[in-house]
Amino acid sequence: MPKIKGKLGIEEFYSIIFKGEPLSIDDKVIKTVKDSFDFLKEFSKNKVIYGVNTGFGPMAQYKIKDSETIQLQYNLIRSHASGTGNPIPPKYVKAAMLARLNTLSLGNSGVHPSALEVMTSLINEDVTPLIFEHGGVGASGDLVQLAHLALVLIGEGEVFYKGERRPTQDVFKELNITPIKVELREGLGLINGTSVMTGIGIVNAIYTRRLLEWTICCSSAINEIVQAYDDHLSEELNHTKRHKGQREIARAMRSHLEDSTLTRKREHHLYVDNNGVSVFEEKVQEYYSIRCVPQILGPVLDTLSNVERTLIEEVNSANDNPIVNVEKKNVYHGGNFHGDYISLEMDKLKLVVTKMTMLAERQLNYLLNSKLNDILPPFVNLGTLGLNFGMQGVQFTATSTTAENQMLSNPMYVHSIPNNNDNQDIVSMGTNAANITKQVIENAFEVIAIEMITVVQAIEYLDLKDKVSSKTRMMYDAVRKIVPPFKDDTIMYPYVNEVKDYIINHQNKEVK
Numbered sequence: 001m002p003k004i005k006g007k008l009g010i011e012e013f014y015s016i017i018f019k020g021e022p023l024s025i026d027d028k029v030i031k032t033v034k035d036s037f038d039f040l041k042e043f044s045k046n047k048v049i050y051g052v053n054t055g056f057g058p059m060a061q062y063k064i065k066d067s068e069t070i071q072l073q074y075n076l077i078r079s080h081a082s083g084t085g086n087p088i089p090p091k092y093v094k095a096a097m098l099a100r101l102n103t104l105s106l107g108n109s110g111v112h113p114s115a116l117e118v119m120t121s122l123i124n125e126d127v128t129p130l131i132f133e134h135g136g137v138g139a140s141g142d143l144v145q146l147a148h149l150a151l152v153l154i155g156e157g158e159v160f161y162k163g164e165r166r167p168t169q170d171v172f173k174e175l176n177i178t179p180i181k182v183e184l185r186e187g188l189g190l191i192n193g194t195s196v197m198t199g200i201g202i203v204n205a206i207y208t209r210r211l212l213e214w215t216i217c218c219s220s221a222i223n224e225i226v227q228a229y230d231d232h233l234s235e236e237l238n239h240t241k242r243h244k245g246q247r248e249i250a251r252a253m254r255s256h257l258e259d260s261t262l263t264r265k266r267e268h269h270l271y272v273d274n275n276g277v278s279v280f281e282e283k284v285q286e287y288y289s290i291r292c293v294p295q296i297l298g299p300v301l302d303t304l305s306n307v308e309r310t311l312i313e314e315v316n317s318a319n320d321n322p323i324v325n326v327e328k329k330n331v332y333h334g335g336n337f338h339g340d341y342i343s344l345e346m347d348k349l350k351l352v353v354t355k356m357t358m359l360a361e362r363q364l365n366y367l368l369n370s371k372l373n374d375i376l377p378p379f380v381n382l383g384t385l386g387l388n389f390g391m392q393g394v395q396f397t398a399t400s401t402t403a404e405n406q407m408l409s410n411p412m413y414v415h416s417i418p419n420n421n422d423n424q425d426i427v428s429m430g431t432n433a434a435n436i437t438k439q440v441i442e443n444a445f446e447v448i449a450i451e452m453i454t455v456v457q458a459i460e461y462l463d464l465k466d467k468v469s470s471k472t473r474m475m476y477d478a479v480r481k482i483v484p485p486f487k488d489d490t491i492m493y494p495y496v497n498e499v500k501d502y503i504i505n506h507q508n509k510e511v512k
Helices: 010-018 027-043 057-061 066-080 090-104 114-124 143-153 168-175 186-191 195-225 244-256 293-315 340-368 392-408 430-462 470-480 493-505
Strands: 084-087 127-129 132-134 158-161 164-167 323-325 330-332
Touching: 010 090, 010 195, 010 293, 027 114, 027 323, 027 330, 066 143, 066 186, 090 114, 090 127, 090 143, 090 186, 090 195, 090 293, 114 127, 114 143, 114 186, 127 143, 127 168, 132 143, 143 186, 143 195, 158 168, 164 168, 195 244, 195 293, 195 340, 195 430, 195 470, 195 493, 244 293, 293 340, 340 392, 340 430, 392 430, 430 470, 430 493, 470 493
Parallel strands: none
Antiparallel strands: 084 132, 127 158, 158 164, 323 330
């Protein structure tokens, strides 16, 4: 059972969010949080502490009466639970809760331990607060989205439980969960920070790594279909570049193809006596979408690794304001809630996911265009040319979706708009960046699914299923369980969606 100790990695997120493993909180964490709470409660007496006895944002100039400080926290939560648009899917919300739980466990926020205990119950019972996509500007973090989380923790708002959207109070009563009672600054302590954009970001990163693995699988299979020369994947060539990602992609593709009987050695065909040949019938070098895969996917892998590192640094950081330091016996005011780190990383991630989508679309086009590949019928049509259409229809979907990703990959990081009476005069838009990246990744899975069906149809037409590598054969068999070989035209959208669901929910370990 994963345990909250103030430090989480991608592995713990995967175990809890994707595998549904329960978590617990270390007793030392409870003590640390309780000590922080007790210190802040005592320290704030006769002092002006933002978020304890002042208004918020530009209203911080107003001193709050001692008799109204608790009501202040409830007012903050209720007024900021103002999101709109589509609900964020439960998996991403659960990741956001885990991220918030971890940052609060550091003891720099001065919240009561009950907040951690209720969040732990929600995660373990698979109860996810209703949080909307729209609302966060990512400056004081995810104020609006986290307010919806806080609303649930005080027993209000709505949740998703067992696939149904229900009032929080009904589900709490059913599961015997007691809402938190605001004791000091639980309102601001819960809604101030980057936990929603970070939680969404971590799920995005997990899915991107899965997407990259399937992209490597398709790219390797296409090398087999066209019987490409293998020297563009060689260690000797790729190690003349210093980039770790390129080297790893080339290694993964060599591993994928190690038992293939289809890729060729250049020295067997071109490094021989070719006197008398003036025009080579076969290409001396493949198109870039086949030959340059390590150079294209290498930056994707390196970027993904950097994104993961930044996300984990953020999830294990205090992103509150003010920051409580029990050891120094002081409270520090600043801006750790600002989301620029995550916003920039999400923009980087959606750029490389879009590049993967573009690569898949070009590889798909190569297979569908008989004038390019010179070995397959138009649109990999296994039926009667002219009467049947093969993969012609779904190419439109792949092209359209790729174009959408190209548009969506424009950065949010530089789209700051001042707001909050200009108190928040430069903001990160990190929550938007994370949500848009989520959409880009989902789109990419659709394009890869279409490419994968096409790859399998090409293997079928060329009768290569017993010649491809064992890893390509595994992909072939998996797709064939969903999509039978077809010559007659068939309704494609159910097949595309089923293959998409399959690759989203199954790992295909290729890269380290």
